[in-house]
Amino acid sequence: MCLHRWEDFAILGLSPEVRLQRKNLLVDNYYQTKVTRKLLEEKGAVYRLGGEGMAQQFRGTSAKVIIIGAGISGIAAAKTLQDNGVQDFIILEGSDRIGGRMRLVDFGGVKIEAGANWVHGIRGNPVWELAQGLDLKGKVQDVAKMVVRDDDGADVTEHAVSRFADLQRARKHAHAMLERKISEDGNDTSIRVALRLAGWKAIAPVDKVVEYFSFDFQNGATPDVTSLLQNEDEETLVDFDDKEYFVTDQRGFGFIVEEMARTFLDKQDPRLQFNKCVDEIKWSNQGVVVRTSDGSEYSAEYALTTFSLGVLQSDHISFVPELPDWKLEEIYQVEMCHYTKIFLKFPFKFWDGKEYIFHAHPKRGYYPVMQDMEAEGCHPPGTNILAVTVTGEESKRVEGLPNSTVASEIMEVLRNLYGEDVPTPVDIFVSRWSQDPLFLGAFTRIPTGAFRDGTEKYKAPVGRLYFGGEAFHERYMGFVHGGLLAGVDKAKDILNAIRDECPSPSDTPDMGKPIHTSEEIGEVTLTGSGHNGPWDNILDDVKETCCQNATTGLGSWSLSEPKGLLELHPPEWQGSPLL
Numbered sequence: 001m002c003l004h005r006w007e008d009f010a011i012l013g014l015s016p017e018v019r020l021q022r023k024n025l026l027v028d029n030y031y032q033t034k035v036t037r038k039l040l041e042e043k044g045a046v047y048r049l050g051g052e053g054m055a056q057q058f059r060g061t062s063a064k065v066i067i068i069g070a071g072i073s074g075i076a077a078a079k080t081l082q083d084n085g086v087q088d089f090i091i092l093e094g095s096d097r098i099g100g101r102m103r104l105v106d107f108g109g110v111k112i113e114a115g116a117n118w119v120h121g122i123r124g125n126p127v128w129e130l131a132q133g134l135d136l137k138g139k140v141q142d143v144a145k146m147v148v149r150d151d152d153g154a155d156v157t158e159h160a161v162s163r164f165a166d167l168q169r170a171r172k173h174a175h176a177m178l179e180r181k182i183s184e185d186g187n188d189t190s191i192r193v194a195l196r197l198a199g200w201k202a203i204a205p206v207d208k209v210v211e212y213f214s215f216d217f218q219n220g221a222t223p224d225v226t227s228l229l230q231n232e233d234e235e236t237l238v239d240f241d242d243k244e245y246f247v248t249d250q251r252g253f254g255f256i257v258e259e260m261a262r263t264f265l266d267k268q269d270p271r272l273q274f275n276k277c278v279d280e281i282k283w284s285n286q287g288v289v290v291r292t293s294d295g296s297e298y299s300a301e302y303a304l305t306t307f308s309l310g311v312l313q314s315d316h317i318s319f320v321p322e323l324p325d326w327k328l329e330e331i332y333q334v335e336m337c338h339y340t341k342i343f344l345k346f347p348f349k350f351w352d353g354k355e356y357i358f359h360a361h362p363k364r365g366y367y368p369v370m371q372d373m374e375a376e377g378c379h380p381p382g383t384n385i386l387a388v389t390v391t392g393e394e395s396k397r398v399e400g401l402p403n404s405t406v407a408s409e410i411m412e413v414l415r416n417l418y419g420e421d422v423p424t425p426v427d428i429f430v431s432r433w434s435q436d437p438l439f440l441g442a443f444t445r446i447p448t449g450a451f452r453d454g455t456e457k458y459k460a461p462v463g464r465l466y467f468g469g470e471a472f473h474e475r476y477m478g479f480v481h482g483g484l485l486a487g488v489d490k491a492k493d494i495l496n497a498i499r500d501e502c503p504s505p506s507d508t509p510d511m512g513k514p515i516h517t518s519e520e521i522g523e524v525t526l527t528g529s530g531h532n533g534p535w536d537n538i539l540d541d542v543k544e545t546c547c548q549n550a551t552t553g554l555g556s557w558s559l560s561e562p563k564g565l566l567e568l569h570p571p572e573w574q575g576s577p578l579l
């Protein structure tokens with residue numbers, strides 16, 4: 001950290017009793033952190049977080065960086081910091097596990113995925129590389145292995161296949177329209193408008209389910225409210241490929257996050273703290289103070305949130321001061337979609353042995369997509385589990401119902417499709433992401449007209465508070481790979497900011513001459529309020545820290561203690577250990 005102004009010192013541990021005075025100073029960052037931690041953790045010293053009038057009486061833990069959330073984004077961010085020499089971070093996770101929206105659940109004798117299940121796009125997808133590295137079992141889905149049944153159970157697959165082809169043609173027209181719009185005015189419209197102009201109408205139940213599978217099942221929302229400019233480009237398809245790998249590995253999709261964490265976090269690593277639900281974030285240009293619902297406080301020079309967009313848009317977190325208008329505008333122009341996965345266990349299997357069973361119901365989106373969980377390459381025969389997905393408004397409705405009602409609604413559908421002999425399920429699981437306060441929805445989606453001004457502001461931090469998580473990846477929003485890459489990118493932004501604080505002498509022409517002598521660096525004077533009371537101990541701590549620095553090769557610091565003043569004479573400039 002370069003200390004330029006008097007206020008900058010406040011973050012180091014200022015209190016009315018302690019003064020840290022500046023004299024042309026450039027202090028080793030590692031050293032400062034240690035002193036600050038000692039002041040705060042061991043002595044419980046009260047200090048002010050400086051800057052913009054944000055005075056804060058603080059009792060808590062401090063670190064260089066706080067990461068909020070231990071989903072794939074938070075864990076990837078922490079690993080990126082660690083790999084680049086920043087080990088002084090704390091991860092605060094509201095639940096008692098890592099993985100976030102990658103969650104394995106015991107159900108009906110096997111383990112099923114309550115959240116993310118597919119690696120979307122294989123070639124070049126970093127998530128695929130991680131999955132391959134762990135030999136994660138699963139299968140590339142083959143949508144051709146489908147059956148489409150109308151609400152009376154009649155097999156209408158042939159007709160549906162021709163309508164899939166019609167929709168594909170309409171999408172090509174829509175894509176041409178998208179290119180034209182980009183080159184002409186850049187004005188957005190909905191996918192619905194583009195499809196209609198291309199001659200596609202979804203009136204018949206078969207058309208509705210064909211369209212549903214092509215859009216809602218992927219985006220979690222209808223074409224009516226989905227951006228043509230942002231969605232029809234389908235970056236994931238373009239950058240990777242159209243293969244979809246359905247993970248059935250009994251270690252779970254989230255195993256990739258667990259394994260990533262294992263590479264840099266010890267089993268009981270105190271840097272990863274569970275059941276720490278953040279409810280307040282104070283931010284400024286000097287640092288961040290985070291409060292959790294159990295009353296604990298954490299301060300850091302930088303913080304990264306990886307909340308889902310649903311959480312960010314809720315009133316569960318208070319930002320102090322309120323986020324600026326430009327940031328709120330960016331956050332509220334995108335939306336959290338709703339996506340519910342339902343698993344039913346039956347005493348025996350009675351449904352079509354196809355990967356996908358589509359239900360063409362007059363009401364669009366009414367239990368429309370089912371999956372045989374013992375199709376080839378999935379779970380073993382005899383598992384007798386059927387998966388059903390609902391999205392959007394239906395998802396919200398279904399998540400508000402008790403399991404018994406959801407089961408009866410699905411039973412009615414199944415008895416229409418397969419006859420009255422269909423047995424009653426022995427168990428049911430309904431994911432309820434939209435009702436879980438740690439998620440409040442499934443994933444981010446982009447409505448029509450979002451990002452008219454580009455995504456720069458969306459990506460930007462406020463003060464020293466950075467925004468990660470899948471919602472903040474400009475290309476792969478909504479996906480596991482978006483979460484992963486957003487975590488890595490934001491951690492790199494923080495690393496860059498740390499580097500910019502204390503550029504090494506060689507690359508800071510504006511610092512004038514290289515800093516090499518203690519005289520040029522200056523000195524820090526820590527003045528106690530006398531030699532009685534706790535400040536004696538703090539001075540001892542400072543001495544101890546300096547000695548530690550010396551033994552860890554960070555340079556030797558000379559100490560003198562004339563008349564209640566402790567003068568620290570920095571050693572020859574070594575560069576930050578973080579760089």
Ligand SMILES: Cc1cc2nc3c(=O)[nH]c(=O)nc-3n(C[C@H](O)[C@H](O)[C@H](O)COP(=O)(O)OP(=O)(O)OC[C@H]3O[C@@H](n4cnc5c(N)ncnc54)[C@H](O)[C@@H]3O)c2cc1C
Pocket residue numbers: 068069070071072073074092093094095098099100101102114115116117118119120276277278279306307308311316339340341431433437438439441442443468469470471478479480481482483484
């Ligand atoms: C049903 C469903 C199906 C999906 N299917 C796929 C799929 O097949 N393929 C795909 O690529 N993507 C899919 N996704 C999206 C994918 O799961 C996410 O994009 C990805 O997991 C997001 O990771 P993240 O780290 O950004 O966020 P999260 O996984 O949400 O991690 C954020 C973490 O923050 C924690 N947290 C939240 N609030 C607080 C708080 N106040 N204090 C402290 N901690 C807090 C949460 O507990 C969580 O652990 C699906 C999502 C859902 C819900």
